[in-house]
Amino acid sequence: MSSANTPWIERDLKHVWHPCTQMKDHEGQIPLIPVRRGAGAWLEDYDGRRYLDAVSSWWVNLFGHAHPKINAAVREQLERLEQVILAGFTHEPVIALSEELTRRAPPGLTRCFYADNGSSAIEVAVKMSFHYWRNLGRTGKRRFITLANSYHGETLGALAVGNVELYKEIYQPLLMDVVTVPSPDCYGQPRASWAAHSRAQFRFMEEALERHAHESAAVILEPLVQCAGGMRMYDPEYLRLLREACDRHQVHLIADEIAVGFGRTGTLFACEQATIRPDFMCLSKGLTAGYLPLSTVITTEEVYRAFYDEYEKLNAFLHSHSFTGNPLACAAARACLALFDEEDVLTANRARAAHLGARARELADLPHVAEVRQTGMIVAVEMVRDKAQRTPYPFAERRGLTVYRHALTRGVVLRPIGNVVYFMPPYVVTPEEIDLMVDVAREGIERATCD
Ligand SMILES: *Cc1c(COP(=O)(O)O)cnc(C)c1O
Numbered sequence: 001m002s003s004a005n006t007p008w009i010e011r012d013l014k015h016v017w018h019p020c021t022q023m024k025d026h027e028g029q030i031p032l033i034p035v036r037r038g039a040g041a042w043l044e045d046y047d048g049r050r051y052l053d054a055v056s057s058w059w060v061n062l063f064g065h066a067h068p069k070i071n072a073a074v075r076e077q078l079e080r081l082e083q084v085i086l087a088g089f090t091h092e093p094v095i096a097l098s099e100e101l102t103r104r105a106p107p108g109l110t111r112c113f114y115a116d117n118g119s120s121a122i123e124v125a126v127k128m129s130f131h132y133w134r135n136l137g138r139t140g141k142r143r144f145i146t147l148a149n150s151y152h153g154e155t156l157g158a159l160a161v162g163n164v165e166l167y168k169e170i171y172q173p174l175l176m177d178v179v180t181v182p183s184p185d186c187y188g189q190p191r192a193s194w195a196a197h198s199r200a201q202f203r204f205m206e207e208a209l210e211r212h213a214h215e216s217a218a219v220i221l222e223p224l225v226q227c228a229g230g231m232r233m234y235d236p237e238y239l240r241l242l243r244e245a246c247d248r249h250q251v252h253l254i255a256d257e258i259a260v261g262f263g264r265t266g267t268l269f270a271c272e273q274a275t276i277r278p279d280f281m282c283l284s285k286g287l288t289a290g291y292l293p294l295s296t297v298i299t300t301e302e303v304y305r306a307f308y309d310e311y312e313k314l315n316a317f318l319h320s321h322s323f324t325g326n327p328l329a330c331a332a333a334r335a336c337l338a339l340f341d342e343e344d345v346l347t348a349n350r351a352r353a354a355h356l357g358a359r360a361r362e363l364a365d366l367p368h369v370a371e372v373r374q375t376g377m378i379v380a381v382e383m384v385r386d387k388a389q390r391t392p393y394p395f396a397e398r399r400g401l402t403v404y405r406h407a408l409t410r411g412v413v414l415r416p417i418g419n420v421v422y423f424m425p426p427y428v429v430t431p432e433e434i435d436l437m438v439d440v441a442r443e444g445i446e447r448a449t450c451d
Contacts, residue, residue, distance in 0.1 A: 004046035008034035030401070031408065038065025041429050043413070052412045054437045056426050059227065059259050060290030063339055064428040070289055073335035077328050086114065086325040093330030100337050101298060104268055106277040109298040113317070114325035118258040118284035119153030121295035122220075125280040126157050127319060128303065129218040129252045135306045135315050144176075145208050145219040145251070148183045151228030152220065152256050161220050164229055166395075179216065181208045183226065184234035187371060187382065188390055198235035205242060209249040218252035218279070223270035224375055227259040230420040231380035233373050239274035252279040258295070262286035262336070263346055263427065266353065266376030279303060289336035290426075294329035345427055353377050355431050356423060359438040366442070368449035380422040381441065383449055393419050403444035412440045421445060 009032050017023065018032075026032050033051070035043045041064050043051045053061065063070065077093060084091055098112040113128070115121050126144065133141035144161050146152075152162040159168055160175035168175070184198040205219070223239055226232040246253045255278035260270040264286070267273055271281065280303070284295035309315040323329075339345065357374045363381050364372045370384040383399055385391045393399045400416030407414040414421060414437070421441050425434070 005034050008046060030405070033408070040064040040066075041426050041433055050411055051408065052425075052429075052433055052436060054407075054413055054423050054425050054429075055415045056424050057290055058285075059264075059424055060285045060288075061426045062262060062286045062289040062336060064426045067289065067339075069339060070291055070332055070335040073331045074291065074328055077331035081327050083323065083326055083328070087320060091325075091327050091330075093327045093334060094325040097330045097333050097337075100334065101283075101296065104337070105281060105298050106269065106271055106275075108277045108300055109281055110301055111299050111304045113297045113299070113319075115295045115297070115321050116293045116323045116326065116329070117153075118282070118295055119155040119158040120321055121258065121282040121284055121297050122152045122158040122161065122254075122256060123155055124297045124319060125220070125254045125282050125299075126161060126218070128297065128299065128317060129254065129280065131317060132252070132303050132306045133217050135309075140215050141217045141251075143179060143212060143216045145179045145181060145205070145212060145216050147221050147226070148180055149185060149226050149229035149232060150183070150220075150222060150256075151226065152222075153258075167228075179208050179212050181205050183229075183232065184238040185226065185229075185232040186234050187232055187373075194233075194235040195237045198238040199241065201234075202238055202241045202245075206245060209245055209251060213249035213251050216251050218254045219246055220254040220256060222256045222258075223260055224265050224273065225260050225270070225378055227378070228417065230382075230417050231373070231378060231422045233375045233378075233380075236274035239271065239276050243274070243276040243278075246279075254278060254280045254282065256282045258282055258284045260378075263340070263349060264377050264424065266346070266349070268340065268346065287336070288329050288332040289339070291332035291336075292326065292329035293323070294326060294333060349377055349427055352427070352429060352431075352434070356425075356434050356438075359434060360423065360441075363438070363442055363445065366445055366449070369445065377427070378422065378424050380420050381445065383416075383419040383421065383445060399448040402448035403441065406444040406447050407440050410436075410440045410443070412437055414441055414444065 033045050036046050037044050041053050043053055102110050115124055146161045148163050150163045152158045161178055163180055182204045184201040186194040186197050189197045255271050257269055261283050281298045288294050307315050307317050353376050356379055360379045361372050363369050368383050370382045370390045372381050385393050399419055403416050403421050423437055
């Protein structure tokens with residue numbers, strides 16, 4: 001069968017090394033899909049086949065592909081200034097974006113430091129927290145407290161404070177030592193007991209703080225949903241308890257909202273659901289509606305002040321990336337925030353999330369589905385070998401891959417994490433598209449679990 005995709009695939013496989021991929025898989029069982037264009041929630045390959053982007057192009061896309069207003073904003077900025085050094089110089093997009101972000105962030109977060117991807121934002125927050133305590137003379141505070149099953153990115157510092165074994169284990173000899181605490185993850189708990197379970201799990205954090213606060217700079221976590229860890233979810237109660245305990249123990253709280261920020265959990269930022277203000281909030285992915293690489297760490301006056309001094313004291317935060325605060329990316333981010341206002345996205349998403357949740361919960365009846373869980377616009381379906389015992393399928397069976405491949409044949413991009421099939425669609429998805437996503441997931445799960 002001749003396909004217009006083939007020449008692109010052949011050329012690609014000669015020189016492109018793809019992320020998070022065993023390249024040998026592309027010889028046979030996993031097709032590589034060259035994308036010619038995108039529009040709304042859909043991608044299109046060179047044969048004209050269309051795929052519903054149910055994973056928002058790795059959780060970055062918010063308003064669909066090639067959105068006219070974001071396109072126009074980036075195009076307009078392109079005509080004026082594509083890039084400029086942000087040390088000693090500034091520009092309108094970064095100034096206005098900083099004003100708009102601090103206005104929407106939890107009150108008290110007033111200072112934006114920019115980088116160009118999520119992992120770099122984590123590095124910034126980790127270094128800044130350590131450096132803050134050092135500037136105060138507390139040089140012993142150099143460790144980080146992190147949750148089991150957490151994910152904060154792939155660079156060495158971010159990998160060290162994360163805890164997904166698959167990504168981390170091999171590099172362990174290169175990584176700094178952290179304190180890891182059991183997760184508040186509510187897998188297997190009825191929805192009504194999430195708060196109680198998360199509260200009960202907090203005792204491990206309290207113990208860790210009692211033991212390690214004197215040598216710890218910060219606790220870092222993903223508010224409400226551990227996304228890369230298999231969309232495991234917990235109750236805002238945990239964040240409330242953590243904020244209080246961090247204050248009591250004089251340890252910073254770093255909220256990694258890189259995946260959950262910008263409406264994914266139902267509120268603009270997940271921290272809002274616990275009405276807490278972290279000391280550092282890391283944002284990326286949806287920050288530019290998935291258009292361009294950009295990240296920011298928003299922090300407090302108190303942190304900012306600890307670095308503000310005469311140059312010779314060498315207290316400044318001497319960290320930079322070449323593309324820090326890129327004007328095109330900032331223009332996309334401003335257009336993205338404008339859309340949240342103009343279209344009352346969070347309200348509209350409540351209806352979308354309700355429909356998605358209702359349809360997805362039907363999958364809970366399948367014999368190899370242990371749980372369907374939801375936080376806002378994130379819904380996850382956990383496949384297991386044994387439903388009563390919640391025995392997982394061994395990773396080597398690659399059950400999720402069967403779902404992935406089936407979904408592609410039906411024109412939907414579902415990209416399970418191990419045994420977890422999830423939906424994280426862009427906010428332009430229609431009820432009919434949600435139905436398609438869920439129907440295809442059902443077929444895929446049935447195929448993947450039929451033996
Ligand atoms: C994706 C992600 C990161 C890393 O961001 P990159 O841009 O991929 O480096 C960090 N934390 C969380 C929670 C993420 O989902």
